Amino acid sequence: MPPRHVAVLHGPNLNLLGTREPAVYGTVTLAEIDRGLVERAKARGATVESFQSNLEGELVQRIQEVAGRAQAIVINPAAYTHTSVAIRDALSAVGLPAVEVHLSNLHRREPFRRRSLTAPACIGTIAGFGARSYYLALTAALDLLEDT
Ligand code: CA2
Numbered sequence: 554m555p556p557r558h559v560a561v562l563h564g565p566n567l568n569l570l571g572t573r574e575p576a577v578y579g580t581v582t583l584a585e586i587d588r589g590l591v592e593r594a595k596a597r598g599a600t601v602e603s604f605q606s607n608l609e610g611e612l613v614q615r616i617q618e619v620a621g622r623a624q625a626i627v628i629n630p631a632a633y634t635h636t637s638v639a640i641r642d643a644l645s646a647v648g649l650p651a652v653e654v655h656l657s658n659l660h661r662r663e664p665f666r667r668r669s670l671t672a673p674a675c676i677g678t679i680a681g682f683g684a685r686s687y688y689l690a691l692t693a694a695l696d697l698l699e700d701t
Contacts, residue, residue, distance in 0.1 A: 557599040558601070559626070560696065561587070562603075562628040564612060565651075566605055567583055589684065599695055601627075629656070635665060635666060641673065648670075652676060652690040655681065659680055676693075679693065
């Protein structure tokens with residue numbers, strides 16, 4: 554069987570991680586998270602690819618593209634979590650198992666962050682563990698794939 558391949562998508566402003574607002578989002582950079590994902594995937598005989606965009610349409614496009622090569626998606630839609638019917642529809646359309654990730658615990662923040670438009674198109678959500686949320690989400694995705 555070819556190695557399991559997981560596509561990781563990061564939404565708007567996550568490219569700033571580690572450089573701004575460390576009190577909210579921590580000091581780890583996105584590049585460090587991506588390297589951690591590669592290492593953890595490798596340890597399980599899997600592969601990952603990561604993509605960040607500040608543009609909704611690029612995220613939609615990427616979801617459609619990865620459907621041909623990935624078996625699961627890990628996605629932090631960032632602010633689009635709360636607004637994007639387009640990303641939700643793309644996730645539903647491709648039908649890959651997806652895990653939604655958030656660095657922060659949305660339920661400890663402003664009320665508008667409690668509603669996710671994208672979560673219903675995902676198997677589940679992991680939030681509130683900082684960079685570790687991504688690693689837990691990758692574990693969840695790979696465990697799911699092992700079960701299938
Ligand atoms: O907690 C998360 O992962 C969020 O998806 C982050 C989004 C926010 O809009 C969601 O409600 C929750 C914001 C990402 C912004 O990232 C920054 C990183 C460093 C400095 C400034 C913004």
